[in-house]
Amino acid sequence: MALEDVCKSRSRAxxxxxxxxxxxxxECLQENPPRxxxxxxxxxxxxxxxxxxxxxxFQGGVLAAGDTRSSCSGRVSCPDAEKVKPIHSHLVATSxxxxxxxxxxxxxxxxxxxxYQLRHGxxxxxxxxxxxxxxxxxxxxxxxxxxxxxxxxxxESGPAIFYVHSDGRRLRGTLFSVGSGSPYAYAVLDQxxxxxxxxxxxxxxxxxxxxxxxxxxxxxxxxxDIYLVTSTGWTRRxxxxxKEEYYRERKNRQGGTV
Amino acid sequence: MxxxxxxxxxxxxxxxxxxxxxxxxxxxxxxxxxxxxxxEKILLLCVGEAxxxxxxxxxxxxxxxLYKMRNGYELSPAAAANxxxxxxAEYLRSRTPYHVxxxxxxxxxxxxxxxxxxxxxxxxxxxxxxxxxxxxxxTLSILDRYYKPGLPGxxxxxxxxxxxxxxxxxxxxxxxLNLPSFTVRLIDKEGIHDLEKLSPTK
Numbered sequence: 519m520a521l522e523d524v525c526k527s528r529s530r531a532x533x534x535x536x537x538x539x540x541x542x543x544x545e546c547l548q549e550n551p552p553r554x555x556x557x558x559x560x561x562x563x564x565x566x567x568x569x570x571x572x573x574x575x576f577q578g579g580v581l582a583a584g585d586t587r588s589s590c591s592g593r594v595s596c597p598d599a600e601k602v603k604p605i606h607s608h609l610v611a612t613s614x615x616x617x618x619x620x621x622x623x624x625x626x627x628x629x630x631x632x633x634y635q636l637r638h639g640x641x642x643x644x645x646x647x648x649x650x651x652x653x654x655x656x657x658x659x660x661x662x663x664x665x666x667x668x669x670x671x672x673x674e675s676g677p678a679i680f681y682v683h684s685d686g687r688r689l690r691g692t693l694f695s696v697g698s699g700s701p702y703a704y705a706v707l708d709q710x711x712x713x714x715x716x717x718x719x720x721x722x723x724x725x726x727x728x729x730x731x732x733x734x735x736x737x738x739x740x741x742x743d744i745y746l747v748t749s750t751g752w753t754r755r756x757x758x759x760x761k762e763e764y765y766r767e768r769k770n771r772q773g774g775t776v
Numbered sequence: 777m778x779x780x781x782x783x784x785x786x787x788x789x790x791x792x793x794x795x796x797x798x799x800x801x802x803x804x805x806x807x808x809x810x811x812x813x814x815x816e817k818i819l820l821l822c823v824g825e826a827x828x829x830x831x832x833x834x835x836x837x838x839x840x841x842l843y844k845m846r847n848g849y850e851l852s853p854a855a856a857a858n859x860x861x862x863x864x865a866e867y868l869r870s871r872t873p874y875h876v877x878x879x880x881x882x883x884x885x886x887x888x889x890x891x892x893x894x895x896x897x898x899x900x901x902x903x904x905x906x907x908x909x910x911x912x913x914x915t916l917s918i919l920d921r922y923y924k925p926g927l928p929g930x931x932x933x934x935x936x937x938x939x940x941x942x943x944x945x946x947x948x949x950x951x952x953l954n955l956p957s958f959t960v961r962l963i964d965k966e967g968i969h970d971l972e973k974l975s976p977t978k
Contacts, residue, residue, distance in 0.1 A: 656827070656831065681804065683799075683826070685825075685826045686825075686826050686830070687797075687826040687827055687830075688830065689805050689808070694804065700802065
């Protein structure tokens with residue numbers, strides 16, 4: 519079958535086991551150990567992890583939001599990056615850390631989840647997807663690879679958020695914010711997020727949290743992306759430029775007392 | 777930053793761990809469970825470097841369960857502790873050492889209760905009471921002062937009077953970090969019991 523050839527699946531002498539995940543990267547690490555980013559061979563510049571991303575669960579599902587500024591040694595390298603991306607119909611992942619690493623590993627995760635779905639006829643749970651990503655990143659612990667992502671999904675057991683970091687951490691929770699702007703976002707979220715919120719309220723809170731973080735954090739900014747994951751899948755709110763909000767608020771402040 | 781404590785009584789072991797999962801200066805999670813159930817009567821408490829704790833503890837947990845499946849009977853707490861220590865020692869001088877500090881608490885039907893202290897350099901010692909973390913500096917002297925080998929069995933019901941709580945209150949008083957709640961579990965001949973989460977307040 520054509521798809522099997524493309525996927526180079528191993529000979530089906532034994533029935534496909536639940537643990538049939540192809541993890542090629544660990545072998546290639548043995549052949550080519552990382553040569554840059556070690557103390558003997560430092561990187562030419564420090565990769566900064568400038569981002570504000572957040573995710574929380576509420577009665578209406580899971581909300582994931584992020585800014586869109588991609589920075590590189592003090593400069594904005596891309597003002598319209600996509601930090602929140604869908605992995606499949608019911609799973610959305612935010613990314614923080616090195617954008618190249620995050621993009622690659624999201625694609626690898628999406629590939630493995632899709633292969634599992636084709637082979638077994640059902641989707642992997644959010645926790646299972648997080649465990650798979652954690653397992654694939656383990657060989658890179660101690661290298662300069664940096665992926666800090668929250669997987670936000672809806673599976674048979676309902677909404678779930680898992681925070682996965684390339685240093686080996688995997689945590690389940692109801693509210694996470696990741697990146698250099700996360701302390702500012704936490705301050706807004708901890709006060710305003712309640713499980714009984716409506717989707718509109720949740721969107722407003724997430725937008726406010728990203729806005730406050732982008733204002734204070736130099737490495738976060740430009741626009742905000744918001745995704746809502748429910749039992750029927752993910753929906754995306756149109757990207758909004760936060761510059762408008764900043765000027766609107768300034769005008770309101772000047773209109774009242776300065 | 778993290779804190780573990782264990783106390784062995786005449787026919788039980790009482791263990792407690794804090795509930796905070798930390799990343800630099802942020803609290804990521806306030807209800808993190810640092811105890812791993814190895815078998816019906818053995819608990820492994822594990823703290824240390826971010827990914828190493830769960831990775832190593834789950835590895836030990838699955839291997840102990842595999843032993844039971846293969847051989848039909850469970851590892852004793854002493855055997856499990858030595859198995860854990862051996863694994864830690866093997867990885868210590870490799871490219872990927874595990875930086876974890878652990879307490880293993882268990883009840884053996886023949887030998888009774890046991891508490892084992894292990895650190896990241898894979899030392900292992902059976903102790904009547906033990907603690908890990910900066911909090912250990914503040915609380916070990918309390919245990920030295922008040923611990924007696926034949927602790928009365930009733931105190932386990934009145935957790936507010938027990939030495940575990942003296943210790944947790946002391947942490948609250950003198951430790952600069954806020955550890956708002958602790959998971960407490962007790963192991964005796966009936967198995968592992970979840971006690972009420974402790975939130976010592978000033």
